[in-house]
Amino acid sequence: MEFDFVVVGAGSAGCALAAKLSENGRHSVALLEAGPRDWNPWIHIPVGYFKTMGNPATDWCYKTQADPNTANREHKWPRGRVLGGSSSINGLLYVRGQKEDYDAWRQMGCTGWGWDDVLPIFKRSETWHGPEHEDRGNDGPLLVSSKSLSREIVDHWVSAGVAAGYPLNEDYNSGDQEGVGYFQFTAHKGKRCSSAVAYLKPARSRKNLEVITNAQTTKLIIENGRATGVEFDHKGKLKTVKARHEVILSAGAIGSPQILMLSGIGPGQHLSDHGIATVVDAPEVGQNLQDHLQARPVFKTDLPTMNVETNNILKQGMIALQYALTRKGPMTMAASLGTAFLKTDDRLETPDIQFHIQPFSADNPADGPHKFSGFTASVCQLRPESMGHMELASANWRDHPHFHPNYLATPGDQQTIVRGIQIARRIAEFEPLKPHILEEHAPGEGVAKDDEDKILDWARETAVTIYHPSGTARMGVDDGAVVDPQLKVKGIDGLRIADASIMPRLVSGNTNAPCIMIGEKAADMILKDVNA
Numbered sequence: 001m002e003f004d005f006v007v008v009g010a011g012s013a014g015c016a017l018a019a020k021l022s023e024n025g026r027h028s029v030a031l032l033e034a035g036p037r038d039w040n041p042w043i044h045i046p047v048g049y050f051k052t053m054g055n056p057a058t059d060w061c062y063k064t065q066a067d068p069n070t071a072n073r074e075h076k077w078p079r080g081r082v083l084g085g086s087s088s089i090n091g092l093l094y095v096r097g098q099k100e101d102y103d104a105w106r107q108m109g110c111t112g113w114g115w116d117d118v119l120p121i122f123k124r125s126e127t128w129h130g131p132e133h134e135d136r137g138n139d140g141p142l143l144v145s146s147k148s149l150s151r152e153i154v155d156h157w158v159s160a161g162v163a164a165g166y167p168l169n170e171d172y173n174s175g176d177q178e179g180v181g182y183f184q185f186t187a188h189k190g191k192r193c194s195s196a197v198a199y200l201k202p203a204r205s206r207k208n209l210e211v212i213t214n215a216q217t218t219k220l221i222i223e224n225g226r227a228t229g230v231e232f233d234h235k236g237k238l239k240t241v242k243a244r245h246e247v248i249l250s251a252g253a254i255g256s257p258q259i260l261m262l263s264g265i266g267p268g269q270h271l272s273d274h275g276i277a278t279v280v281d282a283p284e285v286g287q288n289l290q291d292h293l294q295a296r297p298v299f300k301t302d303l304p305t306m307n308v309e310t311n312n313i314l315k316q317g318m319i320a321l322q323y324a325l326t327r328k329g330p331m332t333m334a335a336s337l338g339t340a341f342l343k344t345d346d347r348l349e350t351p352d353i354q355f356h357i358q359p360f361s362a363d364n365p366a367d368g369p370h371k372f373s374g375f376t377a378s379v380c381q382l383r384p385e386s387m388g389h390m391e392l393a394s395a396n397w398r399d400h401p402h403f404h405p406n407y408l409a410t411p412g413d414q415q416t417i418v419r420g421i422q423i424a425r426r427i428a429e430f431e432p433l434k435p436h437i438l439e440e441h442a443p444g445e446g447v448a449k450d451d452e453d454k455i456l457d458w459a460r461e462t463a464v465t466i467y468h469p470s471g472t473a474r475m476g477v478d479d480g481a482v483v484d485p486q487l488k489v490k491g492i493d494g495l496r497i498a499d500a501s502i503m504p505r506l507v508s509g510n511t512n513a514p515c516i517m518i519g520e521k522a523a524d525m526i527l528k529d530v531n532a
């Protein structure tokens with residue numbers, strides 16, 4: 001098998017990249033995906049993340065090592081393992097990040113990655129079904145919708161946020177993120193729009209695009225300092241595919257650095273500890289790992305939330321029927337409905353925390369919702385300083401790597417999460433929300449509002465990922481960077497990376513839209529080079 005381009009990983013970035021590379025019909029493209037096709041019907045029903053997350057048929061089901069800063073807990077880290085990657089199992093929230101995020105990347109030397117450079121890509125990639133705005137697109141493949149489902153408790157939370165003094169923001173994706181409002185979703189007419197649906201479905205009939213599923217890349221083939229193809233496991237058999245021009249890794253923030261290390265590109269000592277010959281000593285492969293950590297205050301309310309709307313089989317049946325007949329109702333719900341991007345200190349230039357307001361609550365979603373009517377005011381820090389790392393567990397490609405998230409390692413991160421929790425509690429004191437709160441379930445009375453040490457302890461004991469690991473093959477112009485601003489892996493020809501791993505700093509928000517942008521932008525750069 002030989003193609004012009006071999007793309008590894010059909011996730012948010014990989015689908016956009018492969019579709020764009022094959023668009024003009026002049027180049028042949030192979031897209032290899034470790035997981036299966038996206039046939040599972042729960043993938044396409046928005047609320048299906050409850051069924052696909054934690055399910056080995058669609059999720060890698062990773063787990064971190066015990067994290068000393070968060071009470072020695074092992075955190076579950078779901079990642080999509082199916083066509084569409086994590087965009088097939090994610091919470092559907094559409095967030096671009098702050099323009100200052102991208103301007104900071106440019107400031108670090110990543111020319112071509114400032115807000116003015118990436119905004120046209122965000123625009124062209126979407127069809128926005130919401131109020132018109134010059135920064136929104138109207139003919140792209142990714143279908144994005146504004147508020148589709150309402151719940152009184154969420155409306156009250158948003159109003160209480162305004163009453164607490166925060167601005168109402170009707171479109172946090174149009175340049176200014178600050179304020180309270182409602183999430184936008186990668187869904188339309190009651191169906192999820194994953195990157196596979198948006199980009200691969202329309203490209204399915206192209207003769208120059210070969211999508212190979214159940215194909216896990218085991219390593220790169222490197223000849224004379226050039227990546228000339230990859231070896232992959234296909235249904236139990238090892239096969240190879242050659243790339244005439246380039247191999248592009250889009251296997252995500254875990255998969256891409258893992259493949260690099262298995263191929264001898266990584267920290268030399270670590271590779272030799274696992275008996276892997278070093279091809280390029282690249283100490284930062286797997287380093288710079290950043291993630292958003294969410295603390296989840298829960299409130300009991302006298303208004304009905306999903307906890308009670310779904311608490312018996314009859315109600316569940318009616319909800320399923322409503323969805324089957326109308327494509328409406330609770331089954332169209334994204335992971336959160338309300339949001340807020342706020343500053344924990346007025347002196348900050350841009351928001352440093354984000355809220356995810358969910359009209360349901362659970363101690364552990366896998367165990368089902370609480371028996372009482374409750375809602376969650378999840379809060380995360382947008383730009384964590386704490387950095388973790390990942391490394392190989394062994395030289396065997398089947399073994400999950402080891403992750404050390406190192407959450408809440410710095411005083412700045414500790415202070416921000418404490419202030420975020422305090423803001424969640426403060427908003428709950430305002431009309432029209434306050435009269436509907438029966439009790440704060442968590443952190444609860446045992447954690448006094450001004451006891452910052454106890455609040456931090458509670459965060460350490462309970463906070464969980466909001467699923468945005470990034471940065472493990474960071475882009476930059478300094479010697480330590482893994483890829484340059486053209487996304488080319490340093491020290492090897494014919495190899496680029498395009499996915500969440502290249503982010504030099506984690507963006508201020510959810511990461512699906514930024515990864516799709518990275519995939520589209522990579523295609524622009526590659527096609528420019530090949531046509532030069």
Ligand SMILES: Cc1cc2nc3c(=O)[nH]c(=O)nc-3n(C[C@H](O)[C@H](O)[C@H](O)COP(=O)(O)OP(=O)(O)OC[C@H]3O[C@@H](n4cnc5c(N)ncnc54)[C@H](O)[C@@H]3O)c2cc1C
Nearest residue numbers: 009011012013034085086091092093217252255500510512
């Ligand atoms: C449960 C969950 C909820 C989330 N909620 C949201 C949300 O609401 N909004 C939002 O913006 N973001 C959300 N995210 C984050 C966002 O979806 C991801 O950051 C984004 O999809 C990552 O894109 P990617 O292209 O880097 O990787 P992925 O989309 O993860 O794609 C990587 C692909 O590569 C494949 N792969 C890996 N290794 C190999 C290999 N060796 N060989 C072949 N294929 C391989 C994987 O199977 C996968 O398909 C969520 C993520 C998860 C997991």
